[in-house]
Amino acid sequence: MTSAPFNPSEIGRGLAFASAVDDLTAALDRSPTVVVSAPPGTGKTTLVPPVIADRVRGRVIVTQPRRVAARAAARRLAQLDGSSIGSRVGFTVRGERQVGPSTRIEFVTAGVLLRRLLDDPGLDGVGAVIIDEVHERALETDLLIGLLGEVRELRDDLVLIAMSATLDADRFATVLGTDAGAAPIVTQATPAHPLEVRWAPCPTPRLDERGVTWAFLDHVASTAVAAHRALVRTDPTADALVFAPGAREVAEIAGRIRGLAAEFDVRELHGQIPAAEQDAVISGRGPDRPARIIVTTSLAESSLTVPGVRLVVDTCLSRAPQRDAGRGMTGLVTGPTPKASAIQRSGRATRQGPGVVVRCVDERTFAAAPAHPAPEIQAADLTDAALLLACWGAPGGMGLRLVDPLPAVSLGDALAALRGLGAIDSEGRATDEGRALARIPTAPRLARALRAGSALVGGRTASEVIALLSGDLRVADGDAQAALNLLRTGRSPDARRWEQEARRLERFAGATGTGPGAAARGSADQTGLLIALAFPEWIARRVDRSPHSATFLLASGTRAGITGPLASAEWLAVADVTRAQGRAAAGTGAIIRSAALISENQAEQVAPHLCTDRLEAQFVNGRVVARRERRLGAIVRSSVPVRVQANEGGRDAVRHAVSEHGLGIFIWSDAADALRRRLALLHHELGSPWPDVSDTALLGTLDSWLGPELSDLAAGTPTARIDLAPALRRILPWPAAVDLDVLVPERLAVPSGSQVRLSYPPVEDPGARPVVAVKLQECFGWAETPRLVAGRVPVLFHLLSPAGHPLAVTDDLASFWAGPYAQVRAEMRGRYPKHPWPEDPWSAVPTRHTTRRSALGSGRDT
Incomplete structure (x- = not known):
């Protein structure tokens, strides 16, 4: 590819990063992998790509975490280069592509x-890749670092640049480097223009149990209006940028500002507005337009230059994903903005001149915020990532140099989901179906629903529904069908974007649809059917209803609430359910955000693997009571009382009930409890072949020791009549069991001739000592403390008074007779004068009787 070189000197005019270009070229002379660290607003996103393009053969790919940033960066660079977008500089984002054969730099x-790498692992025709905003720790960016590191092992001519706006460059340099050393770091530490920091804390809390408070939103709006009015008096060209945690807060703050200051042009900027409106906001304002206040989410936090901004008002709140492992879902949680992100936000005010940031917190609150945002990999659903890695040939990220490994629990959930889709095999490798799903530009679950649903409802209908589910589109009242109907009319502001996505997905749909629902385009049960194909574990049935809301039980076992028209439904197919923050909808702690109607028959059709028909037993007053239950996952479809039979089905039901209730349902006899304690000590000290008799182990091996009793319980025998001692003897290891009474005897012979019962430690504390409680007089002359388990465990003596009260505790009899005994004798001989308290216990005759009775005997008890 030949074309005129770029002109970095002209492109970088006025950009602070221009002073670091020589350092960058020097670093590239030493290494093809470089980390660039520079504050926001210094121009690295604009200047680094043309510098690299003039050094390499082939196209330069520059990644951005957001579509609006990729479009804006490409247009900005094309403008500075004096070329038209799509010629020397272009971009590709989901649903839009402007590149040509002469494109040198593609954002x-x-x-x-990531998806391009699956089709072209060697990146043929690409000379360099620049990964921008790596500090945001987006999941896809982290994966790119790992995959491109492996590509570089095959292509030493590929230049790889990672760019960060915060001071954590060392970590990325280590990952991108080699065993010989880290990648070089190019730093440009001076911001483009000075920044004035002001503090405007709200007198009332920012958050309560319902989320962001109305009082705080009022405070932010009034603060923004006052600060901007003061600024435009000295600089009428200045615009303001107000950062809010989410789209709802953006709308609320914007509405308040409009009510307070009619003289300003108030705009909203977030991911749910159409791309054209996003581009209009970041294109600046005309000379005759009023000053603007742009209220935005973190969308404008990095990579974007919003022309004219001199003032940033920051709520210092962010909304970030947080995984709920118990429910298997991820929800957006509002909390303090990490300081690194807040610094990026403030940098929006100094991109084109001196600026001001007003933070709506005090300095102490700001200082207490996290230093950096949590990596998305810690909270995200990893299903898409796990499929991509399996297709790449690195299941679970094996062998890749990742910034952080994939969390084991989330990865396990993702792999289980992929196995359920038939996308990976038992070894974690991608199947043909998995590779087909990976090439559809949407999440694996939705890709599966598109392929399978096309045959049932038609390719066009399937594409429309999946475009709604994958497009981050508005779903009012959680009603996906109503949202789809509105999109089809073209009256929704999202209609154009949705239509483009539907047409794109239709190319992957395959079947034209010959199923019974194919002709009736647009019905609610079709939408529900497709949702259930994607998320079968989120099929839900109503379990409770109030006047304004309802609670549904999902097949996964989670309860979730919904308000609005769908609250009256009996069955729902849920597409989006998230944990509630503070506000627990219908007392569930989870909220259904998108769903459609589905019938019970449809639910059974799309989720046969979740359907069961089995006997369920439980113990009531010590006896088994059973019901035959038809379930869809955790949802009980029907339940009928039945009589348990002592057959395999009855045994299975009883086994499940025992596992659920635990061993506490049984009455442990003294003999059973003693045997279990002895076995626990042997297992603790000797291990195999002596069995583990903890609750967990016994419940996991019920058939091996409780088999006959399970049949008895199924036949109606109450738990009180089950003797567990013979049951435990079934798991004694033969022939080692012949030594049981030698290793852990039930009784211990003491010098008086008595056989005293040993008390073994509890099963849950087998490391404690076996105890023998015996009268002190019965141990006269006993010097060596006995040891059990082939000499491994000394016995602990509780030496008792004649009345059975403890006098001393020792595992060293010789030391006791030589020392403490004298004090015990002095205290006890007056209290128990009829019993022997010899001055010399070594020569005294051990006895369990009084002095008189001992004298009448032979001198030794028998």
């Missing part, structure tokens, strides 16, 4: 490049 989202 893309990280997701676009």
Whole structure:
């Protein structure tokens, strides 16, 4: 590819990063992998790509975490280069592509490049990849770092640049480096223009149990209006940028500002507004337009230059994903903005001149915020990532140099989901179906629903529904069908974007649809059917209803609430359910955000693997009571009382009930409890072949020791009549069991001739000592403390008074007779004068009787 070189000197005019270009070229002379660290607003996103393009053969790919950033960066660079977008500089994002054969620099989202790597692992025709905003720790960016590191092992000519706006460059340099050393770091530490920091804390809390408070939103709006009015008096060209945690808060703050200051042009900027509106906001304002206040989410936090901004008002709140492992879902949680992100936000005010940031917190609150955002990999659903890695040939990230490993629990959930889709085999490798799903530009679950649903409802209908589910589109009242109907009319502001996505997905749909629902386009049960194909574990049945809301039980076992028209439904197919923050909908702690109607028959059709028909037993007053239950996952479809039979089905039901209730349902006899304690000590000290008799182990091996009793319980025998001692003897290891009474005897012979019962430690504390409680007089002359388990465990003596009260505790009899005994004798001989308290216990005759009775005997008890 030949074309005129770029002109970095002209492109970088006025950009602070221009002073670091020589350092960058020097670093590239030493290494093809470089980390660039520079504050926001210094121009690295604009200047680094043309510098690299003039050094390499082939196209330069620049990744951005967001579509709006990729489009904006490409247009900005094309403008500075004096070329038209799509010629020397272009971009590719989901649903839009402007590149040509002469394109030298292509801006893309990280997701676009990941899918491109699956089709072209060697990146043929690409001379360099620049990964921007790596500090945000987006999941797709982290994956790119790992995959491109492996590509570089095969292509030493590929230049790889990672760019960070915060001071954590060392970590990325280590990951991108080699065993010989880290990648070089190019730093440009001076911001483009000075920044004035002001503090405007709200007198009332920012958050309560319902989320962001109305009082705080009022405070942010009034603070923004006052600060901007003061600024435009000295600089009428200045615009303001107000950061809010989410789209709802953006709308609330924008509405308040409009009511307070009619003289300003108030705009909203977030991911749910159409791309054209996003681009209009970041294109600046005309000379005759009023000053603007742009209220935005973190969308404008990095990579974007919003022209004219001199003021940033920051709520210092962010909304980030947080995984709920118990429910298997991820929810957005509002909390303090990490300081690194807040610094990026403030940098929006100094991109084109001196600026001001007003933070709506005090300095102490700001200082207490986290230093950096949590990596998305810690909270995200990893299903898409796990499929991509399996297709790449690195299941679970094995062998890749990742910034952080994939969390084991989340990865396990993702792999289980992929196995359920038939996307990976038992070894974690991608199947043909998995590779087909990975090439559809949407999540694996939705890709599966698109392929399978096309045959049932038609390719066009399936594509429309999946486009709604994958497009981050508005779903009012959680009603996916109503949202789809509105999109089809074209009256929704999201209609154009949705239509483009539907047309794109239709190319992957395959079947034209010959199923019974194919002709009736647009019905609610079709939408529900497709949702259930994607998320069968989120099929839900109503279990409770109040006047304004309802609670549904999902097949996964989670309860979730919903308000609005769908609250009256009996069955729902749920597409989006998230944990509630503070506010627990219908007392569930989870909220259904998108769903459609589905019938019970449809639910059974799309989720046969979740359907069961089995006997369920439980113990009531010590006896087994059973019901035959038809379930869809955790949802009980029907339940009928039945009589348990002592057959395999009855045994299975009883086994399950015992596992659920635990061994506490049984009455442990003294003999059973003693045997279990002895076995626990042997297992603790000797291990195999002596069995583990903990609750967990016994419940996991019920058939091996409680088999006959399970049949008895199924036949109606109450738990009180089950003797567990013979049951435990079934797991004694033969022939080692012949030594049981030698290793852990039931009784211990003491010098008086008595056989005293040993008390073994509890099963849950087998490391404690066996105890023998015996009268002190019965142990006269006993010097050596006996030891059990082939000499491994000394016995602990509780030496008792004649009345059975403890006098001393020792595991060293010789030391006791030589020392403490004298004090015990002095205290006890007056209290128990009829019993022997010899001055010399070594020569005294051991006895369990009084002095008189001992004298009448032979001198030794028998």
